Amino acid sequence: MPDIIVPTVTPFTPEGKVDLEKLKEHVTHLVRKGVDVIFLNGTTGMGPALSPEEKLAVLKSVYDVTNRVIFQVGGLNLYDVVKLARESKDFDIVGVASYPPYYFPRMREDWVLRYFRDLCAASPHPVYLYNYPLATGFDVSPALAKEIGCLKGVKDTTQDLAHPLSLKRVLPDLKVYTGADTLVLPSMASGLDGVVSALGNYAPELLLRVRNLVNDGKLREAVEVQQVIAELIDLSRKYGSLAANYVLVRELQGHDVGVPRPPVYPVVDEARLRSELEPLKRRVESLK
Amino acid sequence: MPDIIVPTVTPFTPEGKVDLEKLKEHVTHLVRKGVDVIFLNGTTGMGPALSPEEKLAVLKSVYDVTNRVIFQVGGLNLYDVVKLARESKDFDIVGVASYPPYYFPRMREDWVLRYFRDLCAASPHPVYLYNYPLATGFDVSPALAKEIGCLKGVKDTTQDLAHPLSLKRVLPDLKVYTGADTLVLPSMASGLDGVVSALGNYAPELLLRVRNLVNDGKLREAVEVQQVIAELIDLSRKYGSLAANYVLVRELQGHDVGVPRPPVYPVVDEARLRSELEPLKRRVESLK
Amino acid sequence: MPDIIVPTVTPFTPEGKVDLEKLKEHVTHLVRKGVDVIFLNGTTGMGPALSPEEKLAVLKSVYDVTNRVIFQVGGLNLYDVVKLARESKDFDIVGVASYPPYYFPRMREDWVLRYFRDLCAASPHPVYLYNYPLATGFDVSPALAKEIGCLKGVKDTTQDLAHPLSLKRVLPDLKVYTGADTLVLPSMASGLDGVVSALGNYAPELLLRVRNLVNDGKLREAVEVQQVIAELIDLSRKYGSLAANYVLVRELQGHDVGVPRPPVYPVVDEARLRSELEPLKRRVESLK
């Protein structure tokens, strides 16, 4: 059965500190709900906005709850990245992950290749690629993933499902996870190894539900759940997903995950978001 | 069960005339194979490169074989488009179709809206939108499709499967077909109404096979067929799909569909294409 | 001194026929104003929406007024393109031009190469490339332009001025014209051979003015004129340039150039366009 992986939000205090207690509580909740793996310091978790120290603190806290963890360590200073990877050696986790270097236009392919090989050499755990071209400006092609040669898996965040399918075709032993919430059903039905879904923070039940329905061959019902997922994502995007996620966890799961940290500013018109959520909430409930 | 629609190649003579006899033979073959609907004058059929007279001649010829036809009439002169649509009134076909006006950057949404309403007003048949943003530079959003108000269906050619899913969600009565060959399996498994697949010209068996497997809940086997599809498409793109299609029909289906018309020049190194095709050919055979 | 080339609008009758009389009148006016060359059947002139017969009729009419003409003949059927080029042999004109084949994604570079060589072989006149990647989806690089080997000049329509500068650097004998109205001043100041400016239809005086000021080294004053140009273009885009051009010619030059042809629909709220134009009109007057 495909894995359900949740890239956890990172709760902050109003003063901009990572709220490790709230994080633990949130992850405890996700694990109890049946999520398979927790992806730390991803985009949803504001990974690129966390200092190396914060990233490590996140791992330490979550490790009290579960070791089913992929630890994202990527950054623009290889020395920091390598250090973080090494510091994870005392934690018996699923793996470490990294996006390719972001921000810099015209990133050379051979730099990305060396970056991942350097990470593999330093990492005490299997290495996962986090491919997210829209954010990093760099697309890791199946050919490059093959040439890197040391990858255990990929979180492939792209709207083009042919991309992860192509990774799986070229590298059948690679664990290939789709990162696009909008493609949960098609990904699961297409033989990929699972999904890494930000929506899992506030509606993990829907991911589990789609998986069960696909597994039982009930594609028609799965389509209905995917539609609810799509509407939740539309709503979340309308208010800025990175901030709306915090509200949606509280509204749909009932516990507090703090606030985002600027430049991701909290949702201004929260009352309106809640009111638009109301009809959807009932549909989510009915699907739990 | 989802529909399998093939946008037929248009056979040309070496002198650049449409070879109507070869076209009829090809369509006869496709119908016999079990293809549900023939899409005329699409991108694969070099639609934008055909004159209005050629487009109509294509319809007339194919109509001798089947009336399961969608007749693409789009163009940059509304008077031609309307005339073509009207001229189809004596043919009892599935519908007429059009892409939005292409080429012109910054096409206004209200022009596209009026264009489709004018087409609907003139057409004696249901109207299908052919949405292909990569080719036309204009994306018809679900909101715009809804506002147009008179569409029967959409051929949605985009790599982002969330786009047709979103059309279907917003307009449940719309027939939504995916136009991306690389997404045949995920489309069929996601509750869409079918596919319009250029690959159907040279490997319709694979489309039928995926449909049957999805229908029987055998997703794992369907994934394998989708992989063969993906490899055929990779090969076809390597040599220029618009020209390679002609070779692939002959090699995989055994009949001659003539040559493309420049600026789509025939494949130069056909021997190499055939030799690269050889191993794939056997896999296709085994799946027939 | 850099050339000022105007890609003329094509006047249509309300019934969708090319209004050749209005076209002649318009070109007569432009020539009298001091425009150096008339570019026929360009984007502004709805070139891709004209049939081969219409394109030729446009040439014949304009030729009564001037032979300082570049005749755009491009299209998606090479046989039509070659025929049109040949039919221009009795006209002693500046040259023929073509865009690369448009619409089709993944157009192969070698097809574009052959297309232009075939055009060169057929053309009785020097051949100009009309490079407009935003419209055609294909960018002719300096390296490809060099490989084509038979080009006399290029109309390079891109917002990246480094592109035409690079063409000029790689091919110093090529006539390189910028097609972006927003870059008239920088183009003239950077040693390019001139501009092909749609704005020349309704404000040719501003183009002449910029040229004179650059020539006299009065860059500061040229900047002010470029600002008025930019505001006119902003206004034109707001209402859809392809349609607004018709109104702007009438309002700023005083003669009637008919209407556009759908799917380019006439400006709906013409009164509002005129009222927004009013303050700009006075600034244009003061610069004549």
Place this chain on the structure above:
Amino acid sequence: MPDIIVPTVTPFTPEGKVDLEKLKEHVTHLVRKGVDVIFLNGTTGMGPALSPEEKLAVLKSVYDVTNRVIFQVGGLNLYDVVKLARESKDFDIVGVASYPPYYFPRMREDWVLRYFRDLCAASPHPVYLYNYPLATGFDVSPALAKEIGCLKGVKDTTQDLAHPLSLKRVLPDLKVYTGADTLVLPSMASGLDGVVSALGNYAPELLLRVRNLVNDGKLREAVEVQQVIAELIDLSRKYGSLAANYVLVRELQGHDVGVPRPPVYPVVDEARLRSELEPLKRRVESLK
């Protein structure tokens, strides 16, 4: 006369530490050559890869040499950004700068607005926007720049010269600098306030030369210098500009600026770069 601003490279030791001595030496050299302002922690200086502590250390070192400095402080943690801005209060510098938050797709415009207003509120110096959409994924439009309301200037890094021209038109009091090396001449000739040019690290003489020639109305000669600039940039890009810059400074200016820090890996085939540089080197010398 337009300002010449150089975004300095940041020298690193082979162990990945900022080499502050080499940085001071480099800036001393640039100031002596006649560069007007030094832009610290820009893209060329690997700004997003520097920790807040490193960014501040860079300022402290360079301040020993000159106070003609713009201090880039941007980042993904507003608390760090505000702290850095405040820490610059004891330095009498030209200003602080920031790019909009990068990496995160679908960044909300109101977040960017608040981010810059928060920075303005904290900064003891004038605030400059560093707009670089290709790197950040977010374009600050003239309208948004106006709404921010507290900007002193903009480094606008885009290939579309119409963008900075439009900023200048909408906000005439804003200092508008072009960040694209390939557009040095057109920018200076178009009334903008200067350039921020990475090429200034290794060929500041060419920037000064273009400025003088434009100032003297010798545009034709300026074009020739711009062509040499373009060839240097082509060469630099071929080897990866971020790394090649280090070699080019040493080869063209004679002093050592250390090495880049991975994931920007040093140029592998330095001998080949030097040999390709040879003919250009002579042309640069002749223009000094």
